[in-house]
Amino acid sequence: MGKEKFIPILALIIIIIGGTSSAYVYATQIDKDTITINGDEYTIDQIFYLSGKKTIQTIEGEKTGVALDNLILKTGVGCPYCHEYIIKAKDGYQKTVDWEIMKTGVLTDIKKVFFPDTPKAFWVGDIVEIEVK
Amino acid sequence: MKKIYLLAGILLFGSLWGFSEVLIGSTLHDAGLPTGAIMTGIFAISFLVLSRLIYRQPGMQFGIGLVAGGLRLFNPFVGCHLCSAIAIMAEGAIFEIIWYKLSPDFSELKNVIMQTSMGIISAYFLYIGGYIVTQILTPIASGANFYLENLIVFLPNIFSSGLIAAVIGGAILPVTFLAKKIDISVKDRLYYPTTLGISLLCWFIVIGNWFLA
Numbered sequence A: 001m002g003k004e005k006f007i008p009i010l011a012l013i014i015i016i017i018g019g020t021s022s023a024y025v026y027a028t029q030i031d032k033d034t035i036t037i038n039g040d041e042y043t044i045d046q047i048f049y050l051s052g053k054k055t056i057q058t059i060e061g062e063k064t065g066v067a068l069d070n071l072i073l074k075t076g077v078g079c080p081y082c083h084e085y086i087i088k089a090k091d092g093y094q095k096t097v098d099w100e101i102m103k104t105g106v107l108t109d110i111k112k113v114f115f116p117d118t119p120k121a122f123w124v125g126d127i128v129e130i131e132v133k
Numbered sequence B: 001m002k003k004i005y006l007l008a009g010i011l012l013f014g015s016l017w018g019f020s021e022v023l024i025g026s027t028l029h030d031a032g033l034p035t036g037a038i039m040t041g042i043f044a045i046s047f048l049v050l051s052r053l054i055y056r057q058p059g060m061q062f063g064i065g066l067v068a069g070g071l072r073l074f075n076p077f078v079g080c081h082l083c084s085a086i087a088i089m090a091e092g093a094i095f096e097i098i099w100y101k102l103s104p105d106f107s108e109l110k111n112v113i114m115q116t117s118m119g120i121i122s123a124y125f126l127y128i129g130g131y132i133v134t135q136i137l138t139p140i141a142s143g144a145n146f147y148l149e150n151l152i153v154f155l156p157n158i159f160s161s162g163l164i165a166a167v168i169g170g171a172i173l174p175v176t177f178l179a180k181k182i183d184i185s186v187k188d189r190l191y192y193p194t195t196l197g198i199s200l201l202c203w204f205i206v207i208g209n210w211f212l213a
Helices: A005-028 A044-050 A069-074 B004-029 B037-056 B060-074 B081-099 B112-141 B148-181 B191-212
Strands: A035-037 A040-042 A052-058 A061-067 A083-089 A094-098 A128-132
Touching: A005 B112, A035 A044, A040 A044, A044 A061, A044 A069, A044 A083, A061 A069, A061 B081, A083 B004, A094 B004, B004 B037, B004 B060, B004 B191, B037 B060, B037 B081, B037 B148, B060 B081, B060 B191, B081 B112, B112 B148
Parallel strands: A035 A128
Antiparallel strands: A035 A040, A052 A061, A083 A094, A083 A128
16 A cells, blocks of 8 residues: 555544544543542542641642541551552543552542652542552 | 754754743643643644754654753643653654655655645654653653553543644644745854754743743
């Protein structure tokens, strides 16, 4: 196949892949008011009631929220440093962190986690689950 | 002489791209727009294609990506410094791969359909490629581990958001091709003062803001 045919066909395939992926993302997006932590559902108010607040300094200034280390302990996770934690957003974005990172972070009332010493790629927003692995 | 001439071009286009990422990217981000897709579809495609058309020197666009990514590291305003810088550098390298097989006079891209198609292909692969590379390298560069499963579950979202970049790239490339006839002569007395002057201005403004932020 010559370039004159290959290039437009590839462009068309890309449009189809992009369109199909958009439909898939829209259909599979999780929309809920609670956050699943270690298999149990919690509202953001319950989370703030359970765990104490902490303020951390980030490159975007101070962030105040629930201390993630305290939250994990309060939700019944034993041996917290034995696990890894997958923080999942409603659009499918997720990041896995170990206890060393987890214990430095906060979960704010806008359902977003912040860590003081990680790139912003780890600041997952619109959280729907924290899976203990 | 030709090497210095090309290096000046790399510095100019890399600085302009990095400067756009910092200033315009910040504005788009504040407005809640899909910054990455817009920046790739408009600015990455424009600067990379324009430099390829003017200088006709494969390999140059990789250098432009390195300069732009380097400048993006100094962005004090918004976003993930490291992630964006890695993505921009990757985009320069991916562009080289995509355009490697094209003939030196771009005879394949003689009509608007071919130019639009090439714009779609270039912008889409630049965007998703840059996104994937940064998802892999950012955790590693920051001392955290990379988890393949995190990338795999998010791939549909990356493929989806790349569609915006592809559509914009398809519209931008034919416009950029209008500049195909630009001829920059190495003998032009204004070439070096202009390229170096504009580049220095871009770096001065971005680094100045970095200190002020």
